Amino acid sequence: MSFERPWLLALGILGAIVVTMLFQRAERARDAQSLEYSSLQFFAQAVRPRTWPVAALRLAFVAALACFAFALGGARLSLPMPVRDGTVFICIDTSGSMASTDVQPTRAQAAQEAARAFVAETVRGTRVGIIAFATSAEVVLAPSADRDAVRAALDALPSPNGATAIGDALQLAERGLPATGHRVVVLVTDGVNNAGVDPQQVAAELGALHVPIYTIGIGTPSGDIIGGTQATIDEAALQAYARVSGGAYAHVEDARALRDALARLGRVTSFARQPVDGTTGFLALGAVLVVVTLLAGLARGSVP
Amino acid sequence: MTLREALLRGRRRPRRFGAGSPTSYRGDGYEFVELRAYVPGDDVRRIDWAATARAGDLQTRVVLEDVALTLAAVLDDSPSMRVGRARALIDAAREACETWFAAASAGDRCLRVAPDHASPPYAPVTAAFDLRRSLQTARAALPRGCALLVASDWFALHDDDDALLVSLARAFDCTALVARDPWYDGLPLQGIVRLRGADGGSLRAYIGRRERAAFAAAVRERDAKTHAMLQRCGWRTGTLREEDGTAALAGTFGLHAIEARRG
Known part of the structure; x- marks a missing residue:
């Protein structure tokens, strides 16, 4: 949170402290006129009076004062706001190892299902593009806000075959993304880059353009033998792509986890932290808290 | 009957030690308390003959001992x-x-x-x-x-x-x-209240129906318990x-x- 008028915030806090002190003084005066009972100890033991409503009202009152002080100081908040015109490229590995069945039914089909879940979670208006990569990479669908087109593109993914050109896929995504706006790349793979350009370099370029790469590694540690070679994941490399671009890495070992991870990403990539003017919000919240405190206090027999 | 008489009567109640001690200089005492039917063992000098004549049965005059x-x-x-x-x-x-x-x-x-x-x-x-x-x-x-x-x-x-x-x-x-x-008959408080203790301290709390009922029960219980304990002793x-x-x-x-x- 930042403040446009910090000196007014300081003044507001000072005012809140003065109001609180005056309130406490008035409360002490009211205490002196309050009802007297023989033994408070007996009363407390017998009744077990509820003190939380008093504490809640006091807290609400203090919170209202704080809200007014923040509004006075021109508070600006950095909040995750839904991005309606974002662009996301999903790069799906279609190399031979994706035919592995350690993730049911196959890694490729699980990735397709998970990508559908991702699309379902994105905010309407988000443009989603699909890139399939094996020995080379190809754009299956240019970024589109049409959900049906995205689903159709996912159905049209090529069968698992060939090497793994992660760098080529990232490069295609970099070229296909708009120059500005909220842009994200999601990379789903189960292998090691063994063809095309250096993905680390492309990831750094995307990072420089403020395009985060969210990488998801699929597969069990034992993996599967595909074409006479063990299908393994280069987790360190995937983590590095995510780190250098400002994204995140997740490793999944089954279809459900993959689906959950992509669905979560669908929500994450649809929101971006944006500075928001909090003056009106804090003012409204403070007013609501004051009204609620007064009404609740009156209903309970005392204005805090 | 006066309180003093009541105390003196209390002396004669069984299982009570009684109040006061006999004086040596005031004799048996003549302070009248009541007339009652004669029971064997009563001092015959205490029979009230006029009352006996009226009642048809022997009547004994009960008098207080003079004690300090x-x-x-x-x-x-x-x-x-x-x-x-x-x-x-x-x-x-x-x-x-x-x-x-x-x-x-x-x-x-x-x-x-x-x-x-x-x-x-x-x-x-x-x-x-x-x-x-x-x-x-x-x-x-x-x-x-x-x-x-x-x-x-x-x-x-x-x-x-x-x-x-x-x-x-x-x-x-x-x-x-x-x-x-x-406040034996009920707590005169409801809502958020302030209370001062007679021996110091203060309390601010919410008193609702549950608290009022709990207080009424506790006060009655304490009262009954105190009486019972004292009577037992x-x-x-x-x-x-x-x-x-x-x-x-x-x-x-x-x-x-x-x-x-x-x-």
């Missing part, structure tokens, strides 16, 4: 007795003590028991009130057989005090006035209401009104 009483009182003047709805409980307690001492006749002795000593009724008391210490002082300082009145809210009474109460009841004719909680008990201390004392002895007789 020692009337002692413990007056709880702790902060918790200074509360009340219309007036402080301590005022009613003082009233009861004044009536108690006013019951003394010539030759009787009156003492007020403070935590550290027993002194004449109107001598100033400087020590802060302490129920347990006052009762211990009473046990040590008062003559055996005296009539002891304790007017207190008994907040300081604990379950392990029964030995002290029993020892007092064995030595004296003990009467306890238990101050009724000013051999004390005569009564309820001290803030409205009238004299009436409270009269009620304790089953009297409609007390005819105060200054000695």
Whole structure:
């Protein structure tokens, strides 16, 4: 949170402290006129009076004062706001190892299902593009806000075959993304880059353009033998792509986890932290808290 | 019947040690109490022949022995007795003590028991009130057989005090006035309330229906428990209401009104 008028915030806090002190003084005066009972100890033991409503009202009152002080100081908040015109490229590995069945039914089909879940979670208006990569990479669908087109593109993914050109896929995504706006790349793979350009370099370029790469590694540690070679994941490399671009890495070992991870990403990539003017919000919240405190206090027999 | 007579009658009740000690210079006594049917063993000199003639059966005149009483009182003047709805409980307690001492006749002795000593009724008391210490002082300082009145809210009474109460009841004719909680009939509070303790401190809390019911139950339970404990220990008990201390004392002895007789 930042403040446009910090000196007014300081003044507001000072005012809140003065109001609180005056309130406490008035409360002490009211205490002196309050009802007297023989033994408070007996009363407390017998009744077990509820003190939380008093504490809640006091807290609400203090919170209202704080809200007014923040509004006075021109508070600006950095909040995750839904991005309606974002662009996301999903790069799906279609190399031979994706035919592995350690993730049911196959890694490729699980990735397709998970990508559908991702699309379902994105905010309407988000443009989603699909890139399939094996020995080379190809754009299956240019970024589109049409959900049906995205689903159709996912159905049209090529069968698992060939090497793994992660760098080529990232490069295609970099070229296909708009120059500005909220842009994200999601990379789903189960292998090691063994063809095309250096993905680390492309990831750094995307990072420089403020395009985060969210990488998801699929597969069990034992993996599967595909074409006479063990299908393994280069987790360190995937983590590095995510780190250098400002994204995140997740490793999944089954279809459900993959689906959950992509669905979560669908929500994450649809929101971006944006500075928001909090003056009106804090003012409204403070007013609501004051009204609620007064009404609740009156209903309970005392204005805090 | 006067309070003094009631105390003297109390002497004759079985299992009560009784108040007062016989004097050697006033004889058998002639203060009339009642007429009742003759029972074998009654002194034939006490047969009222006129009443016998009227009733057709032998009637015995019951008279009081002439004795010198020692009337002692413990007056709880702790902060918790200074509360009340219309007036402080301590005022009613003082009233009861004044009536108690006013019951003394010539030759009787009156003492007020403070935590550290027993002194004449109107001598100033400087020590802060302490129920347990006052009762211990009473046990040590008062003559055996005296009539002891304790007017207190008994907040300081604990379950392990029964030995002290029993020892007092064995030595004296003990009467306890238990101050009724000013809010016995209901807590006059609802919602968020502020309370001050008589002995200091304050409380701010929410009082709802549940709290009111819990308070009513607790107050009644404490009152009943205090009376039961004192009675179990051999004390005569009564309820001290803030409205009238004299009436409270009269009620304790089953009297409609007390005819105060200054000695």
